[in-house]
Amino acid sequence: MAPSAVDAAPSHPARPRILVPEKVSPDGLALLTPHFDVDNTTGLSADEIISKIPNYHGLIVRSETKVTAEVLQAGKKLKVVARAGVGVDNIDVPAATAQGIIVVNSPAGNIVAAAEHTVALLLATARNVGRADGTLKEGKWERSKLVGIEVGRKTLGIIGLGKVGLKVARMAKGLRMKVVAVDPYASAEIARQEGVELRPSLADILPEVDFLTIHTPLLATTLDLIGEEELKRMKKTARVLNVARGGVYNEAALLKALDEGWIAAAGLDVFSSEPPAPDSAASKLTKHPKVVATPHLGASTVEAQENVSLDVCTQVLEILRGGLPTSAVNIPIILPEEYRKLEPSVQLVEKMGRLYTQHFVGGKGGMIGGRKFELTYHGELAKMPNTKPLFAALVKGLVASISDSHVNIVNANLIAQQKAISISETFQNETKGLLYANLVTLKAHDNGDGGKEGSQQIIEGYTSDQRAYISKLDRFNANFPPEGTLIILHNYDQPGKIGGVGTVLGQHGINIRFMQVGSLDRGLAPPQEQAGNGKEGDNEALMILGVDGPLSGDVIDGLRKSEGVLDVSLVRL
């Protein structure tokens, strides 16, 4: 147990206490020491943290301390857990929420550091810096074995054009690289401004790139994003980089690709377990001659550590004085006093956002960034004095399946701006002729190119008896609860379709909870003006299936191949 630079001020019984069991920059801690007893003791074991924590009101950590449910339960006085960085994978956030403990982080304090570290690995893999240094230290002078390549005029592929990805793109342009990117949710306009070619899919860029770097969060959809199949499609001279999270490249596949010469080299900062378990694929990668590896140093710069420390310590100060933080991971979208009235509609709007992203965007080459969303509240809902929670719920729903941003009422606007999502709200008090008392319409459209009107999509929903329902999806009337796993099929309205779909699902052991056919809303504008996916006609229908069971890509592929099926989406709400 090593006492560190910022030792606890002399304990004062009335002063709240904060435990900092990792190395956190003193700049932020200095904001706290005038008000609280700050105990920056590093090197504590898990048991030692559990025995100490009952006396503390705040806990500040980086990625090494595991803030488990046990730690949180022992922390009877804990009000806040702060993560001096972005990822909260080491914190049991649901357990904190259940105990009313606020978890805060610093979503942007270390993005420059992470981007610069990516460029450091890019150049290190290009010029064999790690191996050259190692052999020289062994007393060898091996110039001819260590000839590198230049990066100028080479192509860098970026997967995930978010905060870090965009910074890497700018730096790579400065190195005179051509930059192509894949991010189905990024703003095409921002990419264009940065001189980045946004491509529709991974398959488009893999054979072309000389370097590949990933900057997505680790989500169910990005786990093993790059496996054997993808690595085999790359150039034998290609180099891959990971400063995001271990697991986005399948580590066993990467090891094989390097061993068998499918690609030339890798620069890795993050691993699926840290430190890598002995004999694991991650551990073999760190020792591999074609790999330059660093022990999760992406955020480890003096400047980034100052930023994240100031960021979270400001929030800890605010929370312990009874205020609201700016980057809470688990602050509710809805405050207790509004809960009863707004909660069902908040749930509805969040589900509408999730449905939008997964049905209209996921895997279809669409974009969220740059789109304009219009939320219209009808009837009773239009009379609510505060619709901020509904606005926040839409942002949360739109980004939930693509980002680990934690949206709440305080940061919703900022996150919408960062993702180039524009949302306007319209209030229609008129109740006459309204089928449902709490109806919400979500319209999404872009400006199109060349001055033409762009595409538009509609989702409409309502609440009844505290439950949410979707009443319109694109050009189709429907009435289904947005819950669980849904398969949505766009098909020709012909006899026999239902049987065909049932056969495919039956073959895969998928249980159908409910099934509904949505019919064309003939009151809407003619199909050619609705610009959905370009396949519109007036003999089409939408089939919505609520399903249970393991759903693999094969099931969706099987359905896509069924006769008369125009499109299929898998939506998890």
Ligand SMILES: NC(=O)c1ccc[n+]([C@@H]2O[C@H](COP(=O)([O-])OP(=O)(O)OC[C@H]3O[C@@H](n4cnc5c(N)ncnc54)[C@H](O)[C@@H]3O)[C@@H](O)[C@H]2O)c1
């Ligand atoms: N190594 C380090 O020390 C370090 C430091 C900072 C951040 N990080 C990590 O870097 C990653 C990126 O951070 P950020 O702040 O830029 O996040 P961000 O949320 O700003 O950006 C993530 C981007 O990934 C995109 N995306 C999501 N799913 C995708 C998919 N399937 N295909 C393509 N794009 C997809 C999103 O649309 C978004 O634009 C995170 O995993 C973060 O934890 C690591």
Ligand SMILES: O=C(O)[C@H](O)COP(=O)(O)O
């Ligand atoms: O999530 C993060 O902020 C980065 O991965 C950095 O983690 P660290 O604070 O442990 O360096």
